[in-house]
Amino acid sequence: MTTSPTAGDGPAVSAPGTSVSSVSHPITLDSPEFVVDPQAHFTWLRTHAPVYRGRVDSSLVDQDVWIVSRYADCKSLLTDDRFPRSPAGGPAIASGMPDHLRLLTESMIYKDSHEHRRLRRLVAKPFTPRAIERLGQRVSELANGLLDDLEARDVVDLRTEFALPVPMTVISEMVGVDEADRERFHRGVQGLFDGMAGPEQEADHDEGAALAEFVRELIERRRSVPGDDLLTGLIQAEEQGERLADDELAAMVFTLITAGYETTYNLITNAVVTLLDHPEQLALLRADPSLMSSAVEEIVRYAGPVQSSEALTAAEDVTWHGRTVPAGSLVLPLLAAANHDPEVFAAPETFDITRGPNHHLGFGHGEHFCLGANLARMEARVALDALLRRNPGLTLAVDREQLTLDPVPMLVRYRSLPVRFG
Template identity: 90%
Template structure:
């Protein structure tokens, strides 16, 4: 039975004391109602139902899901062996997905314990601090090159014309996609990531399937002609005599693309929105660029691009806060709620780039902590630094109310971000 508010709950009130929009039940991740007022829903969940049976509803996934919303509970859940990512039979969230998306179930993000550690060690080398530092120079070059092209424009869609091309190019170069194949690769990525919204019921998976085919072609190409790129390194890598199988290789590329590209460009976009929404914080950052690292961390906490970790599955019946989660159920730690938990963060609805400590869960926790977190942080820092240094008059080119979020479960993704660079 779906949890519902008690009869005497009354209207939802935000932590600032203001009356929030009505919360409709069952709470459905990705629904227009949730997207329109995520923190109102998060507040209700933390206050009234810290373990709640809701739904995740999109063109790809339509399932009941247990939602955990308090910071301490989310952090505990992410290291609890009773909630694996891939129980016997594979991750529950993969059921019903098309073949090219089911391939992701071979990725390390859906593996546990030894298998996860084996795959993570094989792919970790390009994400060391030294490797990330070397990539920083390339990111700066890309960011300034894009701004050179855009500076004469009256209006720029910062999302698609700046925030997106930076990580897209970086991940293409890391994987070893030749210049001639970039358009095909990028088109496939867009197909893979499109159609996730609640309203997009008729989804054409041809582009996503084409990406899977291209990745397999690329693997064979790199076997025959190795290059100085991540994919070649993965093909050649060994861990105690073990190598990646073809499905594991393809799944690893899919994972790097979806995590390293989708998350990063939305982080850059969302950080700009947060700064423009808070001109005092933008002025503070301009006055002291050394706060850029802290500003990026606060953007991850306040308006992070990912609202939840990957889905977990209850391996046994678990009773928590008076609710019994049946074995086999899909469970999501709602990181967006945890990162606004007043039990951990003072004034959680305040965007404060000097916040410290800032132990947000935006990149997860435990053994599945995001491998690409430092790459995403670096790309956001470098891109935002170039943007703000060169554009002292940066401003929205539309009314704030016209910025629309896409109805996508577990992601915070603006449709566009029209600005005057100034």
């Protein structure tokens, strides 16, 4: 077993498309080198250091972190009681968060065992397969309505003008954000995520704080004037005599935003990029639209927007693959690395929309399996179906090399996706 090298042991990672990629150490998960070529880092980690002490250096976290990269280990880690999300004193990540983001740590994402199950039961009803199926027609209306307006244009940024408005509208309607408040809501969400992308700017902080204030206002509004929406349901819901506290309600709305908004529009964006990168697979999908569900699963495995679960914390010293992870350490299962593990997936670097079985970890595993997975899958299927069916000549409007990624820790997010319809 090779232990992790010390800093300065290698040259920076080569640009994509070159014949050799090198990995510099310590691996920093939001460094430009990692963002440019994550697969080179994933391969090195799985092969040489399946348990590795790396770093995260962002506006939220600036510290060492233990990285787990093999499929079997990641899957095991996600159900291991020795690695809770919220140990005594709260999640380790909370200490680096500004006040408006610390609210997230009150959500079920950062709760374990009984507390997690209690919160999840209260919010689960709108995410059942039957409830999601009923939303499909609304998503189709949104997608086709957007295309009606966009297809007359020469060049369209598919990310901001198509992939983003679909989940933004869906989650706004689910939560109960009135149409008059959508722009305010959207600005707050963008400020929240732009602040995560790098050193937080004052404007990002202000927008994120304004979003937290707006969410609390919305809760009070729905208490006074209930609506036919998820937030009203949460306010009125009880589980064994317990209702959600105000911070839990606000945290749940934040969770729905992050899980049902940001990741979904990036999934749609990444899907289009991946299909255009693989024209033979795109042709196969056009010839047989029944492959759409399988194609979405393969996109999640191959180019999913989320590269890791939320951070876990070692509750005790744990020795794994010859490395001892000390109690209190931050630990990240690299789901994207696991999804390319050749021990589990045949030819993992091949994008194959007919792949089966496809037991990827793109939506997590265990009790924290993504509550919104069915919603994200449905939105991606419906949006892609409308886009591809109506535009057989869809192409990039720029050279492929001009597409760039934001250095957001553990999120694959293109800055723009200029396309031409046809």
